[in-house]
Each structure stands twice: as C-alpha cells, then as structure tokens.
Amino acid sequence: MSPLVKALYFVFDIILPLSVGYLLVRRMGRKERLYDLLMLVGILFIAPVLGLLSCWAIKLESRLMWLPVLGVAMQVIPGVAGFLRAKHKPYDALAKGSYMLSAILSNRGFVGAFTVFILFGEVGYGWANLVMLLAPPVVYGMCFPMAQYFYSTHHAGAGRKDSIFSFVFNRNQVPMIGVIAGFGLSLAGVERPPVLGDVFRGVVHVLAWMILVPVGSAIDFKEMRGYWRDVFDLLPIKFVITPLLTWLLGWGVGLDGPVLATAVILAASPVAINAIIVAKLQNLNVHLAIAAFVLTTVVYLFVVFPLTLMVVAWLGLT
Numbered sequence: 485m486s487p488l489v490k491a492l493y494f495v496f497d498i499i500l501p502l503s504v505g506y507l508l509v510r511r512m513g514r515k516e517r518l519y520d521l522l523m524l525v526g527i528l529f530i531a532p533v534l535g536l537l538s539c540w541a542i543k544l545e546s547r548l549m550w551l552p553v554l555g556v557a558m559q560v561i562p563g564v565a566g567f568l569r570a571k572h573k574p575y576d577a578l579a580k581g582s583y584m585l586s587a588i589l590s591n592r593g594f595v596g597a598f599t600v601f602i603l604f605g606e607v608g609y610g611w612a613n614l615v616m617l618l619a620p621p622v623v624y625g626m627c628f629p630m631a632q633y634f635y636s637t638h639h640a641g642a643g644r645k646d647s648i649f650s651f652v653f654n655r656n657q658v659p660m661i662g663v664i665a666g667f668g669l670s671l672a673g674v675e676r677p678p679v680l681g682d683v684f685r686g687v688v689h690v691l692a693w694m695i696l697v698p699v700g701s702a703i704d705f706k707e708m709r710g711y712w713r714d715v716f717d718l719l720p721i722k723f724v725i726t727p728l729l730t731w732l733l734g735w736g737v738g739l740d741g742p743v744l745a746t747a748v749i750l751a752a753s754p755v756a757i758n759a760i761i762v763a764k765l766q767n768l769n770v771h772l773a774i775a776a777f778v779l780t781t782v783v784y785l786f787v788v789f790p791l792t793l794m795v796v797a798w799l800g801l802t
Contacts (some may be wrong), residue, residue, distance in 0.1 A: 496689070497689055497692040497693075497696075498594070498692070498696065501692060501695075501696035501697045501699075501700060502692045502696050502697075502699060502700035502703070503640075503700060504700060505519070505696065505697040505698060505699060505701040505702075505703070506701065506703050508700075508701060509590040517703075519697070519698035519701045519702075520764075520765075522609060522694050522697065522698055523632060523698040523761070523764065523765060524765070525694065526690075526691050526694030526695050527659065527695075527765065528658050530690060530691040531658070531659035531662070531691060532659045532661050533662060533687060534659075534662065534670075534684065534687055534688060535659045535661075535663040535665075536662035536663070536665050536685075537662075537666065537676070537681075537684040539620070539666025539667045539670060540664075540665075540666040540667075540669045540670055540674075540676045540680075541676050541681070541684075542613070542617065542666075542670055543670065548614055548743065550734070550738075551611060551614040551615045551617070551743070552614060552615060552617035552654040553622075553732070553737075553748075554615060554734055554739075554747045554751075555592075555615040555616055555617060555619060555747075556622060557729075557730060558615075558726055558730045558750065558751040559588050559589070559590070559596040559619075559622050559701050559717075561725065561726050561729050561730070562587045562588055562721050562722065562725070562726045563587055563588040565587060565721045565725055565726075566583060566584050566586070566587025566588065566718075566721060568617065569583070569586075569587075569717055569721070570584055570587075572585045573714065576638060576769075577634045577635070577638035578634065578635065578767070578768045578769045579714075579768075579769040579772050581634030581635065581763070581766070581769070581771040582759070582763045582768045582770070582773040582776075583631070583714075583715070583718075583772060585627060585631060585759040585762050585763055585773060586715065586718060586755045586759045586772070586777070587722075589593045589627065589756040589758045589759040590722065590726075590750075590754065590755065590756050591753045591754050591755065591756040591757065591781070592612070592615070592616055592753045593616060593619070593756070594602075595754060595781070595784060596612065596749060597609060597612040597613070597616075597750070599789060600612045600737070600749055600750065601743075602748050602793075603745075603749070603801070603802055604742050604745075604793075604795070604802065605748065607742075608724050608742060608746055611742075611743055611746040611747075612746060615747055616750075620622035620659065620660070620663040621660065622657050623758060623762070624660045625660060627762050628756075628765075628766065631762050631763065631765075631768055632766065634728035634766075634768060635766050635767055635768060642694075650704060651709075679697070683800075695761055698764065699757065699761060699764065699774075701707060701758070702770045702771075702774065703774055707771040708771050708774055708775040708778070710771075711772045711774055711775040711776075712779065714772065714775075715772065715779055718755065718776055718779070719779070719780065719783060722753070722755070722780055723752050723780075723784075723788050726752065727748045727749075727751040727752040727782060730747055730751035731744065731747075731748045731751075741801060742801050745796060745799075746802050749792060752784075752788055752792070754777070754781045754783070754784040754788075755773075755776045755777045755779075755780045756777075759773045759776065759777060760773045760774055760777055
C-alpha cells in the first residue's frame, strides 16, 4: 500500500467520519441514544469479525517475539505514569478513568505504523504489527474493565455496586472472542482463505464509520477548553518517558537497528482514538479524552514526527 493510499485512508476512515458526526450534531441536535446504539452494534457484531480475521492471518513465529512483549510494556509504562499523575489531580473518578485511558492507549495502529512504513517500508510495517500483536487483549481485557471500575466507583455513592465479575466480563469484551478464535486458528495451522482479506478490508471501513461518527458527535470544543492544561502533562509521558524506557528495554534484550527503532517510534505515538471510544462506551469523561487526543496528535504531527525523521536519518538507519 502506497503512502498516498494510506493518507487517503486516514482522511476517509478517520477525519471524515469524525467530521460527519460533529456536523450532524450541529445540524440535527444531540441524539445520544442513537449514536451509542450505533457504536455498540459495531463493538458487539463487527469488531469480533475483524479480530478473528486479523489475528487468523498472523503467523506466530519464534523470531522477534520480544516485540509483542515490548508492545505490552509500552502500554504498562505510560499506564503506571498516568496512574501516579492522576492520584494528584483534583479529578472525579470519571475524569481519572479517562486520563488513565489516554495515558495507556496510543495511536500505534495508524500514526505510529504509518511513520514506520515511511521509514522502513513493508518490512517495518510487519514489525509494527508484531509489536501490536497483544494490543487487542490489553484493550478489551484490561482497559474496558478498568474503565468499568472507575465508572462504578463514581456511582458507588449513589448506591450502585458492581461485582468484580462485571469488571472483567461484560458485553464490551465480546471482541475478545474473535481475537481468541483468530489466534486459535493460526496456531492450529488453518490457512485463512484469501477472499477473507478482501472481506476484512471492506468491513474495517464499516467499523471505522460506526465507531467514529459517534465519537465525532461527542466533540465539543467549548467543553474541551477546561481540560487542555490538565492533559498537558501527557506530553512527557507519551513522547519522552515511554519511548526512552522502551529503548532501554529493547536494547537490554538485544534488539538493535531498525527493529529497535520501530519499537521506539511506536512507543512515541499520540493518544489513540480508542481512548475516546472506551471512555464514551463506559460513560467516562469524554471531553478530557478528546482534549488529550487532539493535543498529543497536533504535537506529534508538528514536532515529534519531523524530529523522528531527522534522528533516524542522522543515525543512518534508512
């Protein structure tokens, strides 16, 4: 896939549905129930199919298996840093949950992988996918239960009490069924029919719109103004602490050259749209998550990305 096509995908599958959702609210008013239903259908019925098809296509080899380990580490590191920062913020539980999600979840799947593709081509893109091998279990197995915990904590004073079982097992974990099934088929040596690759490419556009139109409908720049200063400290977490510690871990296990650079580049990705999606699905503070997404993405595009290109060229890795 050429960089131009990837750029067009970025516009069609991210910018456009976000814009459509934002404009629909301004024209038709807020219809929260309709947008939430659209997103929920995507999570329950479309996301499991994509999880199955994508994980089925992955060839699990022994070589470079430190990369998915680093992929998990680059989510745990900012998660711990975000937790330590959130403890000292005058937030309610809903805002703390959104801050934690913004710290943990990074836009490695598009922004990070696209940067790696520009620098190292298709081989680098393959390394990026290996880094993100365990991303679905982290999102669905850790982030959703964590968000559920913060939501339940916020409402505990109103008499609401959820069981530990509900934190770990609820309807938002349904996509994990597809992930587990896909890995199972891959490990069993069952070849994925080639035609399913075309199905995947079509369905992924459908899910993007089902998820991002509701996210766009939640964007409110007036509400976001109060959170710019609160999320500013995500910048050193995302762009200094996480990539630096990822580099140390990667170097410590013997990775070097473009492979190690790929891991570090992915570790320095901005806040993911998934942070907004999970916050919205779990009824946390969406405006804080959106502010974090916008701020870190702008800084990445105009500061981090150019610096990355210059450093990689200076090191002679391309």
